[in-house]
Amino acid sequence: MLAPSAVKASARASRLKKSVETRFDRRQSEILDHATSVLCAKGYAGASMRDLSRATGMSLAGLYYYFESKERLLYLIQKHTFTTIVQQLKVRLASETDAEGRIRIFILNHLEYFLANQKAMKVLSHEDDVLENGFGTEIAALKRGYYRICVSLMDELKQEKGLEFSSRIAVMSLFGMMNWIYTWYKPRVDGGAVDLARQMGDTFLTGIGSKQLRKRSSTK
Amino acid sequence: MLAPSAVKASARASRLKKSVETRFDRRQSEILDHATSVLCAKGYAGASMRDLSRATGMSLAGLYYYFESKERLLYLIQKHTFTTIVQQLKVRLASETDAEGRIRIFILNHLEYFLANQKAMKVLSHEDDVLENGFGTEIAALKRGYYRICVSLMDELKQEKGLEFSSRIAVMSLFGMMNWIYTWYKPRVDGGAVDLARQMGDTFLTGIGSKQLRKRSSTK
DNA sequence: GTATAATTAGAACGAACGTTCGACCATATG
DNA sequence: CATATGGTCGAACGTTCGTTCTAATTATAC
Secondary structure, X not given: OOOOHHHHHHHHHHHOOOOOOOHHHHHHHHHHHHHHHHHHHHOOOOOOHHHHHHHHOOOHHHHHHHOOOHHHHHHHHHHHHHHHHHHHHHHHHOOOOOHHXXXXXXXXXXXXXXXXXXXXXXXXXXXXXXXXXXXXXXXXHHHHHHHHHHHHHHHHHHHHHOEOOOHHHHHHHHHHHHXXXXXXXXXXXXXXXXXXHHHHHHHHHHHHHOOEOOOOOOOO | OOOOHHHHHHHHHHHOOXXXXXXXXXXXXXXXXXXXXXXHHHOOOOOOHHXXXXXXXXXXXXXXXXXXXXXXXXXXXXHHHHHXXXXXXXXXXXXXOOHHHHHXXXXXXXXXXXXXXHHHHHHHHHOOOOOOHHHHHHHHHHHHHHHHHHHHHHHHHHHHHOEOOOHXXXXXXXXXXXXXXXXXXXXXXXXXXXXXHHHHHHHHHHHHHOOEOOOOOOOX
């Protein structure tokens, strides 16, 4: 009878009948998709559960069958988005060893995912610090992991090319460049992810690359 | 008896007794300062008038003596912030003719103001599209004007150095770099505006500067 | 086909929202 | 001192908020 999502989740995990993707999961994903649009448009605090209810076509009470709270709904969106982008990045990074090439892969992966999932990425970027306690720290950890990957790529580059600059500020600048996109990007005007990634990659890497530690020392 | 801020404003404007800065203006500014902190911390939609009342030490009803609505309060913060930064920029730009120098001034001005008024600038950046109709279009116009200044600086640079790149994307990338600061900046760790401006200026200008239209053509 | 569980919806909860009203202080001018 | 005006407040308005209860409906298994 009463089966909120927490109870539900463990029940499904222990049973695992025929398909891993249960009806529950499918419906939940659909709802999350619609919810993402609304949260993107109105912001987390500005969007009401009634707004989400309306957008998904599900009753207000029905939503609480799938999500135990509004906060958990945002958490699920953010977690899924972060997990997916990191996972996709790791696959792509595995096939490249050159430091500059790896940073270009990072940029391309970020921008491609960003443009392909603009609404979710805006919700991720814009509602960065609204989750509290447990939810908040978990998402913050995912974010830190993602940032750390980028920092280590930057360190690789510095070592490989004998450069000297603050990895932290470089990474933050790069993320700023890329994440700010959600405030201005227009598909018709600004081209696709590949072009954008090349342009931002050129600008960033050439700029960063000029900070030689000492004159000419290509290999260690 | 009944004297909401709209009526008040015109009354003060027509009288202009001894000091231009009336008690009303002073108190209103104080409230706006406190309100900025709250809006920065909780977001526009997430902050209630009761939160602002608590932070300013003024009663809920008292707030409405100074601001006819919550929306207008945000509008006043954004308008003041934008106006001030643009005005300060114009003064500084007047004393420099070199294209690269002017862009460096733009960056420095933006970052200095940003770091000196972090909360207001976060409210400006983060609550970019929450104002509607009249309020919204006026702030949007101020923003467009500010952006256009930067675009024209970029065009100057392109012409002066014979470069070829998209001014729009360059400007947006630069703003992303700078505005993203509010998500990561820690005074103790990341230094002051001058250092940051030099670092970002170097990165950006060197990166952008590599996009020669053709080899060597310094002047028109 | 009936029992059992998964899914949905209507109606309501108390709390908090933005805003308003009318009555109070404070201050300064006559 | 009287009186007008600028400033402030407590209390309440009607609405909407996130959430929950209970009952009805639908899918699944025997």
